[in-house]
Amino acid sequence: MGLLDRLATRKTEPDVQPRLSPSADDPVFATKALRKFLSCLTSRESPVLVDLGPVVGSNVSFFGEQLGCKIFVEDLFADLDRHVRAGTLEALPAFFKKRFPQEAGSVDGILCWDLIDYLDRAAAQELAGELTRVLRPDGALLGFFGTAQAREARYTKFIIADEVNLKHRSYEAARGRQAILLNRDIIKLFAGLRVSDSFLLQNNLREILFRKPA
């Protein structure tokens, strides 16, 4: 068992008390990979960003006003919820296949957040393939992966507090996290990308920054 996998199975880490934001009750957690993701974006003129999470106004302002990104908000969590409620989860891979209107190699950055954790293997595989397709060479994808099974069926909105802190705002979900992925599974899933940076945070979240080989 390699170092990566051993680290991935550390599930007994004590819960870290998040710092409370002074402005809201959302817990704030440090992020190591976001800054690197941002630096990938800012190296491009008018970068194109795809956000797979629900729309967050302050994130849109951050990326749009401050970084000059063109942002595509594609709330796949809402799509997943719709499929769960309609009982059509088996159709999700085919849905993902047609979901992205972006041309191949046209996207500079993708915020995948922790979406993969909520998907079945086939849907995750299809989604990873599509994300790899739309990402331009040297583009970046930021993904979060849990290392512990969550007790509740809740999604998380990741709200950028600054380039090293994220607010986590949870909200109701139609399903919980599925199987915990080992690092080798994640790497296999995104076979067309390479792992640029990987961090295991004290809140049991793995942050992985992928880059598409140039």
Add this chain to the structure above:
Amino acid sequence: MWKRDESVRPASGQPAAPPAPPAPATAGAPAPRAEASQNRERDNVNIGKSVVIKGELNGSEDLTIEGHVEGTIQLRDHVLTIGANGRIKAQVFAKSVIVLGEVTGNVTASDKVDIRDAGSVDGDIIAPRVAIAEGAHFRGSVDMQRKGAAAASPSAPKAATPQPAAQQPAPQKQEQNAPQRVGA
């Protein structure tokens, strides 16, 4: 078709009904403010809940839509408000757009697009400023056309995320080993 709130206005050249005497300015300062507010209300045109418009809508004054509009809306130098009951399937061009209802179509504003908490936009937004409230629905793209502003503003956060080359991990090593770091 547009329902102007003119019920209090005398028709031009028909002084049949004398205008109501101005309210006595008992409190002093608030009176002009109230008057300004009334003027603003008078200048704001409403499309009522029951109104359905299909086609091109052009205007040179602020407009509030509570009804249904399909086609194109152009208020180049004015504020368009999609009220809570408004249902729009249109390409929208305005100075500012405030969305409390539903919009399906692309929205272009020269100043700002503001999607309030129950508002919904399915389409692409082009505007220098975009505000999306918690609880609002949005699906599409946002382009804030920052090129000009970026050149003019040296404090843009490109400088806020400096990444010295020395801190960047060696790409080959990353590819081979995919290093895992424990931190935060």
